[in-house]
Amino acid sequence: MQTLEKLSAQLGTLLEQKQHIMTTAESCTGGGVxxxxxDIAGSSAWFDRAFITYSNEAKMEMLGVSERLLNTVGAVSEPVVIEMVQGALKHSRATLGVSISGIAGPGGGSxxxxxxxxxxxxxSTNGWHKVETVRFSGDRCQVRQxxxxxxxxxxxxYLSR
Structure with missing residues (x-):
């Protein structure tokens, strides 16, 4: 596996070549993405903004995530991350986005x-979408990385296809 820095640089090249602008909506990663x-020089050409929505209130206020949804399925759920990425795209100039919500630990799990x-x-604004839940191992820092x-x-x- 390559480093996060190398992946970011390669992704930046692809985003620029394919004329995409990216946004992020992050919870457990706290802005890590x-x-x-x-960290990549020139990223302003292909990155618009980040929403760090750690609290449920931030998810609702900044991204328009439904309070009812948060109360019924919880912040760490596929329906919530779908609303998060939709909100990030709606409230940015981006054409491609990712949202993340999880339990990095050491507490909070069930x-x-x-x-x-x-x-x-x-x-993406051109119709591509994917949703996934993954279980990572390790300590808090490792899960976030x-x-x-x-x-x-x-x-x-996706962009390499």
């Missing part, structure tokens, strides 16, 4: 959603 992207559970949604890498890797794979 946006940080990896903006039998249904153990520590390391991370939900992702990817979408793996989630950030996975978020960018899926976009890279």
């Amino acid at each position: 946006a940080s990896a992207i903006t 039998d249904e959603k153990p520590v390391g559970t991370v939900c992702f949604a990817w979408a 793996q989630a950030s890498y996975h978020a960018l890797s899926e976009i890279y794979q």
